[in-house]
Amino acid sequence: MTTTQPEYKWVGTRPVRHDGLDKVTGRARYGADLALPGMLVGVVVRSPHPHANIVSIDTSRAELIDGVKAIVVGADFPVIGHDDSADAGEGVVDYRDLSRNVIARDKVLYEGHPVAAIAATSSTAARMAAEAIEIQYETLPYVLTVDEAMAENAPILHDDLITKGVSTSMGETNIASRELHEGGDLDAGFAQADVVVEREFTTKAVHQGYIEPHAVVADTGEDGRSVVWCSSQGHFLVRTQTAKVLGWEPSQIKVIPAEIGGGFGGKTTIYLEPLAVMLSAKAGRPVKLVMSRDEVFRASGPTSATRIRVKIGADKDGKITAAQAWLAYTAGAFKGSPVGPGCDCILTPYVIENFLIEGYDVVTNTAKVTAYRAPGAPMAAFASETVLDEIADELGIDPIDLRLRNAVKEGARAVYGPKFRRVGFIETLEAIKDHPHYKTPLGPNQGRGIASGFWFNGGLESSATVNINEDGTAVVVTGSPDIGGSRAAMAQMAAEELGIDVYRIRPVVADTESVGFTDVTGGSRVTFATGMAVVEACRKVVGLLSERAAKVWGVDQSEVEWVDGQAQHVLGAHSPLTIEEIADGAADTGGPVTASAAVNARGVGMAFSTQLCDVEVDTETGAVKILRYTTAQDAGRAIHPSYVEGQMQGGVAQGIGWALNEEYIYNNDGVMENPGFLDYRIPVASDLPMIDTVIVEVPNPNHPYGVRGVGEVGIVPPMAAVANAISDATGKRITDLPMSPTRIVKALMDNED
């Protein structure tokens, strides 16, 4: 249902991405691909315990091993205070916590927590040194779940943790903060309800599952400056955070972005970079650190495990009269779970007068959680959208109609505060309702589920520079790592503005010293915010090109129009001057044509998605087959529809994995048991049908091309959509993720009793 946009030549088309050939042939350089002369390789020594005091670390034996050039431990890094914190684009960062996550000082807080790092001339020497480092631990009792961490007399991770958002002190606690949204009169609301459904849900920690492990090369010079190559979602963030952990000025570090092999939010923080910089400083040689898949699972990502209770009341017409939610999210070893956005998103698609939403951010002896695609929202929606489905069932109302009856639109107030501007939620519901998929008949043991989701999307800071080459082509320079095809989208918007062929534009992602500050590629913000900077820079360039033409013609600039990549005189008094001609003669008209722009983007277009899922359940083995899946999402305007579809499908694929099989499994020692893709089961291609996409386009009036972010909201509805479909097929409501065969067989067998 992509609406054609005849007024645009490039926006809305599907050019081959500019970075595509290199990625297909293997020429693109990712994080681990760089090798420098004299480079050392490193390993990180990690805690085998989920919770322990470090009694002593003795590196003397390890230092004697042939080939070992540097060893660092926590004491080599400066002590950073809690008060030093900043918004990193995907939540507030506490640099004290970040520094202690990068390397432990006095205490290890999760299995996999770095304790030391070694640089050596060979990986064999580095591994031998790792075994030769003698670390004495005093093990402590540990907590892995919100239940364990919130229990009375629970083992405490941080004795200085104070719960934010409560009026009275909680004493020693693992609860880092309490969130609260309250409105109307809850009791009165539930009293008006004809049906009330209350359910409790649990979800497990899941990993972003990017294919490329974290990797870095750092080269620290005698001048106290370091050059860092790494794959990340934001090299300016890497610069800032690495500098903070080292106690350096950000300008002492130059970060050069590698291509990125997936991030999904998980590369919006740092792990290895300060270790590599410090090792390189000690050794006087470049140092490369690359995580194994095992390390990626144990010590990076994941997102929170949760327990969520939702109670919703509705009258017999399906109007929601009251809603209550209680959410507790694991943060991992340091505060900062996405329970805040979970609370903000859980009921946001609906107009609800009477509500109470409270959330708890809970520290646990597990890897510190990191942003994962719409952080906090998918688990919340799993709970609320499942309860809504049950209400629709009980009332005998079509689940789409139930949602339409309560859906937010322009002017409605979200439960977390702000008023909606123009949004396309209703349009996504209607798109699914009108889709042929919704009307196809189902066979035995088959079921159908729908669910919706909301995500804010982000704005934040972006910079862009547009340089016109002497041949009339253009280079578009940004600081946004390209994860989902953003180079192509930038080039398309630039092509539209400059009036030249999209392939005459070279979109480039530049290092921290070659383009202005730019926030992370996250929050679905790049096509929106960096796109705004690109458009603005292009408009300045068009102004310059018109000025040059006016100079050549000896006319006032007001007599020049820029049309299809050439300057035209409004009255036709001069033959048009093409961009090539102006570029070629630029030396005579004022020098190179170049312009930059920077934005702190306002006017973010919020995103909604509605999804429809058919499943077939093997009632004997509990295997769930996804038969058909359709997702409708408001993209504002799709600059490159293929990449919008790719984002929509990617979110659904990850959501289906989260729904059916993905989970962190710990053994009785608090050690992760499945740190690999064999037993951490993300879907393989044959697990999924072709995911059908419907791009809904309700333009964002605050973006020059109407863009809304599209990267994240697609992962919000799938778990509820799958759960609702399983319920339709089996009559069983599964409230715990993952809905694995084991769990489904158990639910069905309980049924027989």
Add this chain to the structure above:
Amino acid sequence: MKYAAPVTVEEAQHLLASDEEAQVFAGATDLIPQIRAGRKQPPLTVDLKRIPRLVNMRVEGNTWVIGAAVSAAQLSSNPDLAVDFPGMTEAAALIGSDQIQSRATLGGNLCNASPAADTVPAMIVNGAVGVIATSEGTRMVPVSDIAIGPGSTCLAPGEFLLELLVERPPLRTADAYLRFIPRTEMDIAVVGAAARVTLAEDGVVESSRIAIGAVAPTVLRVDEAEAALAGRVIDDDLLDEIATAASERGSPITDKRGTADFRRHVVGVLTKRVVAAAAQRAGGSQ
């Protein structure tokens, strides 16, 4: 770590005799991950794929002779083998990805001695026998006796598997293999079940063999189900009966891949399905 690739059985034996900790391998699809994970550090690895006898398959008289290092891809693309042993062929074709298929071998799958090995139940129901190279020559051991526990075999130091012998099936006989994994591919069996059924002319079961995997330290035969099938016509009640027998036969564990209860239940489900599939094939429709 040293690597050697002998071209004769004798050369391989000589190498193995030189170092007790030497490790033979064929496709190395199990060995390399074990080395990478630090679980094994053999000082000498001996690649058996250059020995012609180990990479050939042929029919001699009424017996299939399959080299221990024949790849799964080679096996599952052999049309004659698929006619004789559709179940064993499909078991081999289930292992790993296309890339793994081109390396992984029947002999390796057996000698890695995983209780979840896909081809082992299928080999056992077909009565396969392993030919083992020993210092004195060779010895023959039924496949069912080769793995004696997770990761351990009856092979003495210096011995290695040369080939597998499988007699061609009699008339009205067919095998089948099913496994349960939470995904559609690229996974390890949570439970596996193989069956071979021989029907009499009147359609009753003349004889059968059933083997189940991943529910005990080694692959198990389900004698009780085999006895129940003998002389009877397969119907739903009979299938339920053998499902129960299979569920009761194993002693599964709970681990990251599934609970004991789930394994016990699903091995019954797979057993009745695999017996039905084998019987249907034996009856003439494949």
